[in-house]
Structure formats: C-alpha cells, structure tokens
Amino acid sequence: MPQGLSRKFSIAPMMDWTDRHCRAFHRALTKRALLYTEMITADAIIHGDRARLLGFSETEHPVALQLGGSDPAKIAEAARIGASFGYDEINLNIGCPSDRVQSGRFGACLMQEPALVAELWSAAQTAAPDVEVTIKSRIGVDEQEPRAALFALVDACAAAGCRSFTVHARKAWLKGLSPKENRDVPPLDYELVRTLKRERRELEIVLNGGLRDLDHAMAESAGLDGVMLGRAAYQSPAILLDVDARIFAAPNPAPNAIAAVEAHIPYIEARLGEGVPLHAMTRHMLGLFNGVPGGRAWRRVLSTQAVRSGADASVVRAALAEIARPAADAA
Known part of the structure; x- marks a missing residue:
C-alpha cells in the first residue's frame, strides 16, 4: 500500500x-x-x-x-x-x-x-x-x-x-x-x-x-x-x-468550513486561469453550510452568480460573506 x-x-x-x-x-x-x-x-x-x-x-x-x-x-x-x-x-x-x-x-x-x-x-x-x-x-x-x-x-x-x-x-x-x-x-x-x-x-x-x-x-x-x-x-x-x-488522530486541515473555503480559493483561481468555468467547481460546494445561518444565501449566491459568464472567485467570497455575517451579528 x-x-x-x-x-x-x-x-x-x-x-x-x-x-x-x-x-x-x-x-x-x-x-x-x-x-x-x-x-x-x-x-x-x-x-x-x-x-x-x-x-x-x-x-x-x-x-x-x-x-x-x-x-x-x-x-x-x-x-x-x-x-x-x-x-x-x-x-x-x-x-x-x-x-x-x-x-x-x-x-x-x-x-x-x-x-x-x-x-x-x-x-x-x-x-x-x-x-x-x-x-x-x-x-x-x-x-x-x-x-x-x-x-x-x-x-x-x-x-x-x-x-x-x-x-x-x-x-x-x-x-x-x-x-x-x-x-x-x-x-x-x-x-x-x-x-x-x-x-x-x-x-x-x-x-x-x-x-x-x-x-x-x-x-x-x-x-x-x-x-x-x-x-x-x-x-x-x-x-x-x-x-x-x-x-x-491527525490535525484537521481547517478549523471550520469558512477557513476551508478560504484555503480552497487559490485552487479555484488557478483553475479559472486555465479556463474552467466557476460553476464547474462551486456546484460541489453548495451543501457545505447546510443547517448553518446564512447557508441558504450561500447556496443562492453560488447557484445564481457562478453560472454567469466571466464569474470569478469574488462570487465565492460574496457567498462566504453571507455566512460570516450571521456569526458577526451573533457576536
């Protein structure tokens, strides 16, 4: 092995x-x-x-x-x-x-x-x-x-x-x-x-x-x-x-889902530079925040904006902001 x-x-x-x-x-x-x-x-x-x-x-x-x-x-x-x-x-x-x-x-x-x-x-x-x-x-x-x-x-x-x-x-x-x-x-x-x-x-x-x-x-x-x-x-x-x-029994790669998305954005940007459309990548990310405040907005932003011509990683950041906002409001 x-x-x-x-x-x-x-x-x-x-x-x-x-x-x-x-x-x-x-x-x-x-x-x-x-x-x-x-x-x-x-x-x-x-x-x-x-x-x-x-x-x-x-x-x-x-x-x-x-x-x-x-x-x-x-x-x-x-x-x-x-x-x-x-x-x-x-x-x-x-x-x-x-x-x-x-x-x-x-x-x-x-x-x-x-x-x-x-x-x-x-x-x-x-x-x-x-x-x-x-x-x-x-x-x-x-x-x-x-x-x-x-x-x-x-x-x-x-x-x-x-x-x-x-x-x-x-x-x-x-x-x-x-x-x-x-x-x-x-x-x-x-x-x-x-x-x-x-x-x-x-x-x-x-x-x-x-x-x-x-x-x-x-x-x-x-x-x-x-x-x-x-x-x-x-x-x-x-x-x-x-x-x-x-x-x-090993360290988790990210402390939470938000950090994992942030760590994944360089991959998204690299593939965009190769001509891969954004939605081909973000379609796999829709369920990440299921049951989390802002999760529905996360899915909506990715579903409606990632399919647009020329969509880039700013769409992911905008969707992520929908998750970060409830956490900030709660604080």
Missing part, C-alpha cells in the same frame, strides 16, 4: 459528482481520506481524451481510479494507463446498477459472474503491478441469496490474489428498480459485511452504503477495516472536517 494511503475512511466514487474539482474541494476538508474518481469505463480510457478523463492535481493524493468493464484485455490496458497517471489505487466497479452499465455487461451484473471478476482483477493487477487493485461490490443482485453471492465473489477474487473489498451493503435490483431506487430501496445488511470480515479475517473489508454521518459510519464499521461515505459526504461536506482528527 502506498505511503499515506489508508482505507480507514474514503469518499465513494459517484457518477457526475466526484470529478477532479469535487475531489480538490474535499481535500480542503480532509487530508487523509482516500478519494475516488467517478467510474470510468475501460473503453473511454483506451479511446478517449485521457488527459481530461484521468488528469488530477497532486494535492488529491491519495486518490484511486475506479474502472468499469468486462473485457479482461481492456481492463488490463485501462489499468496500465491509469497507473501511468500516478493513481494510488485502481478499483473495479462490481456494484453500479445503471441501465448503461447493464447493457455494457459490467458493474453490478458481474456479481453473477465471480470467475470473470477474478479474471478481471488478475488482468488489472498484472498490468499495474505497482498499484493495488481492489474491488467494490454489492451483496448480490436480483434473486441471488446475499450471503452466497457475496462470499462467492469474494472467495473467487481472493483466490486470485485480491485482498481488499469495499462492500455496498445492499443488493442491486437490475430488474424493476431504477438506479436512484437502487440507492435507497433494497434493505441494508451491515451485519452481513461484518460477518464477512469475521469469517475472512485475512482480507481488508470496507463498509459502504446508507451511512448518514460520521457517527453512524464509525458505529456500523466497528470491527471492520474501514468505511466509505458517499452521498452524505457530498451533500453535507462539512462532516468531512472532523475526519482527520476522529478517524486518523
């Missing part, structure tokens, strides 16, 4: 959300959490704009690349390319339930093909020997019995050499539920994930799925090797401010 990489706490790969600007913002809130890219298909990496798809800032380390695909040769090539960009981990997506993923025969539907998943893992690890390849899965799909499905997948991949598994603790229903419903409707089974760890103690097991906040995450992941937060971290990112102290 690369120096500085720990899976004790990570932020989940989320389509359309965890792009490089989101990850840079999260890095202003936690220096220790492992960050993940959105899932990127092997075909996109092989044939697409690699600089755009795979580029990231050095400040994002530790950062993992999540791959999707079902062709071992393509997964191997994508892993090799990803490793050349300097990612700290490569993760195989065996959990996404979207229609596009099903039509491409990867993601959660691969829960039904553990031997193929083991082959995919072996191909990726052989192609990128200096980067650990990990697996993120569900506990089953459709009519599968969760314990049997999860253990079959894990055991097949462990026999091939995989040692780290992140488990989203609910089934995916590929027939009858939308991708959005698959994030909420199937019941959670955290105990099954804990059982997996008790019975496969030599493996690294990380819990994911439906975790509301840091307290909930720490409670449910007791006895496991780590925990991964997804929507909670994205929609209420202020919860990340305590991760370094509570999870890693």
